[in-house]
Amino acid sequence: MNETRHRVLDALSDGPVSGPELAEELDISRSAVWKHVEALREAGFDIASDDAGYSLAAVPEFGGEAVEYGLDAPFEVEYHDSIPSTNARARDLAAAGAEDVVVLADEQTGGRGRLDREWSSPSGGVWLSILFRPDVPMAQAPAFTLAASVAAARAAREVGVDAGIKWPNDVLVESDGDERKLVGILTEMEGEADRASWIIVGIGVNANVDPEDLPAEANPTSLSAELGDPVDRRVFTQRLLELFEELRRDPETAVAEWREYATTLGKRVRVETPDGVVEGEAVAVEFPGGLVVDTGDERVTVSAGDCD
Ligand code: BTN
Known part of the structure; x- marks a missing residue:
């Protein structure tokens, strides 16, 4: 989201504020204010307007601008209602030179899993790929996969789902010896042995989906099935990205933290x-x-x- 639009939202959340006041505060024209307000409405923000001015009534449930708004991590979020695969889209963006971009989708029609498997991704999930360019040898890339699994397990625990991690990167919920899969992670990379050019960490979270709509072989569960209620996908996605942001800066700590969530060790x-x-x-x-x-x-x- 561009800087001015972000500032418009900040001002509206403290609203009401009139168009002329906003124009003066942001040092832009009144017609520019109106264009930003209309663009935000199109992105799903509920912006009320009355005699006192504009105010932010509600943030959309999901979407790129919704996730970027209030996100404490330096990612630009590209959102799609439906896309074949966020990892495939992130690969195209990598080829075009992008970095620190998150491709996020409500539904994937050709989601990909590990070992060339399909990854079922109906509407209601959190399907995302993080494209970044860390200054590390290719051999260190697995640490980012582990970092993503720690971020996902921790974000799940923050909403009340007791998730653990099966090596290398399946985030699971265990009960009565039964392990049900909540999150899958697919990491792709390109570069020379001594330096990765880019890494894409694709994270698929069964968020607000019915496990019955997912292939039974994976023994799936979802956040909504575990909790009995849907989760706020915007807030969940923000936490996931913020936690990953912290961990990717310190991959050695990420591996150490992985051990705290491991269901595999000792078995x-x-x-x-x-x-x-x-x-x-x-x-x-x-x-x-x-x-x-x-x-x-x-x-x-x-x-x-x-x-x-
Ligand atoms: C697994 O097999 O466990 C890994 C599944 C990874 C799925 C995610 S969903 C977002 C991203 N886009 C894809 O096509 N795959 C990954």
Whole structure:
């Protein structure tokens, strides 16, 4: 959202304020004030106007400008009611040189998951991709995936859902030994070995969706199903982005914090890696994200794979 529009919103939230007062305060013309007010109304902001002037009556439930308004993180948010995949759109933006952009959608029609799976993304979710350009070697990228899972688990706990993380990045809700999937994360990157050019962290949160509308194989749950009520997706998305912002600045701490939410450590695991199956007890997670498995004979660190 541009700076002036943000200032218009700030003034309206303290409203009522008349058009001429606003024009003077922001040092813009009255017609520019009117254009900003109309653009905000089109974006779904409810701006009341009466004899005393304009005032902000309500912020939209969801959307790019709604999420950017009051967001304490330096991301521009590009919103789509429906898009094939936010990760695919973020890749196009990366190719065009963008950074610190979040692509956000209410619905994806071609959502992508790990290992080339489909990711079902009906309306009501929080489907987003964060494009950024950290100054790190490519090998450190897994730390950002772990950072995203910590941010998602923490944002879920803040709204009252007791989420944990299964290595590497499934955010789950456990009850009676049953693990139901709440969030999936798909990280993509490009660059040279010694420096990533860009990283895209795609986060899919089953927010206000009915788990019955999601494929049963994933044993899905959602925030609304856990809570019995829909969540405020705007506020949830803002918290998710703010938490990720803090953690991406300090990926080593993110990995340390990951251990606090881990459901995997101390359990017997079977990890299908590109080099074969590793079975044993999961004993640690090491920076930038490898799982240390004690097979009984040796300790093996696996850096990628599907974990059961
Ligand atoms: C998984 O397989 O667990 C990862 C799922 C990642 C889904 C998210 S939704 C937002 C972003 N856009 C995509 O197409 N995929 C990711």
